[in-house]
Amino acid sequence: MNIGALEEHYKLELLPLYEGDEAKALFRLAAEQVLALSSGKLMIQKDEEISFVNLQKLLSILNDLQIGKPIQHILEEAHFYGLVFKVNENVLIPRPETEELVEWMISVCSSQLPVGEYKILDIGTGSGCIPITLKKHLPNADVSTLDISGKAIAVAKQNASQISVEINFMEADILTYQSKEKFDMIVSNPPYIRDLEKMEMHDNVLQHEPHLALFVSDENPLIFYKAIADFALSNLKPNGQLFFEINEYLGKETVDMLSDKGFTNIELRKDMQGKDRMVRAEV
Numbered sequence: 120m121n122i123g124a125l126e127e128h129y130k131l132e133l134l135p136l137y138e139g140d141e142a143k144a145l146f147r148l149a150a151e152q153v154l155a156l157s158s159g160k161l162m163i164q165k166d167e168e169i170s171f172v173n174l175q176k177l178l179s180i181l182n183d184l185q186i187g188k189p190i191q192h193i194l195e196e197a198h199f200y201g202l203v204f205k206v207n208e209n210v211l212i213p214r215p216e217t218e219e220l221v222e223w224m225i226s227v228c229s230s231q232l233p234v235g236e237y238k239i240l241d242i243g244t245g246s247g248c249i250p251i252t253l254k255k256h257l258p259n260a261d262v263s264t265l266d267i268s269g270k271a272i273a274v275a276k277q278n279a280s281q282i283s284v285e286i287n288f289m290e291a292d293i294l295t296y297q298s299k300e301k302f303d304m305i306v307s308n309p310p311y312i313r314d315l316e317k318m319e320m321h322d323n324v325l326q327h328e329p330h331l332a333l334f335v336s337d338e339n340p341l342i343f344y345k346a347i348a349d350f351a352l353s354n355l356k357p358n359g360q361l362f363f364e365i366n367e368y369l370g371k372e373t374v375d376m377l378s379d380k381g382f383t384n385i386e387l388r389k390d391m392q393g394k395d396r397m398v399r400a401e402v
């Protein structure tokens with residue numbers, strides 16, 4: 120079978136789950152890794168025959184896609200802000216909206232923070248996409264990160280080493296964590312999806328991504344935001360800044376909570392899809 124025929128086969132077989140363009144994009148990601156070809160080469164070499172071994176690999180990936188496994192878990196990698204991160208079932212797959220949060224932080228750090236060293240803490244490490252990307256782009260920053268999941272930290276440590284950045288990792292529960300360290304910036308993309316929102320979610324997220332990373336109760340959906348805000352009040356330096364990725368439905372509640380706790384200059388931003396998604400606040 121040649122590349123073009125297998126792409127068509129992917130499109131047909133994935134039709135119940137993915138639209139034509141999505142299926143093509145999935146094929147490209149799979150073929151780029153298995154055939155070690157750039158997407159440009161894949162487009163122009165559609166007549167090239169695929170070896171038996173590679174065909175078996177690509178058909179096995181197709182099988183995994185058909186049972187709803189996310190492509191990033193199948194290929195064990197995800198792209199984030201121009202970097203490649205190892206991912207598995209223990210970490211959230213990095214999302215484009217989180218790239219927007221990181222972009223915001225990098226622009227604030229570049230324009231507002233001193234040229235010398237400054238300290239950043241990320242809460243809820245996951246794959247390490249936030250702290251590792253920040254460190255890569257802000258080499259003067261002293262970056263720390265914590266997660267309650269030792270398995271997530273193990274993945275993030277591998278990513279830090281692969282991307283050649285130094286990060287301080289801590290295994291800790293932010294609901295009880297205390298420290299005397301002071302930071303210039305604290306950032307978090309904590310769990311924020313309420314149980315009531317599970318209905319809106321795709322099966323491949325519900326079945327394959329860690330629930331520890333995603334869900335909060337309907338009764339106390341801001342539990343992590345409140346705990347992190349309290350931590351920030353005692354652990355941010357004067358004029359220090361707090362950045363959150365937030366639940367699109369809870370923008371006002373998050374802003375009100377921060378304002379009630381005494382944060383100032385609170386700014387709520389939308390993501391590229393026009394949804395309330397990020398907040399910045401100062402102490």
Ligand SMILES: C[S@@+](CC[C@H](N)C(=O)[O-])C[C@H]1O[C@@H](n2cnc3c(N)ncnc32)[C@H](O)[C@@H]1O
Binds near residue numbers: 210214248294309
């Ligand atoms: C939404 S994920 C974000 C992961 C990563 N920062 C990203 O943006 O892709 C939330 C992370 O918070 C971690 N987490 C959940 N409960 C926690 C707790 N009580 N203390 C610290 N981390 C926690 C999860 O293990 C998960 O890695």
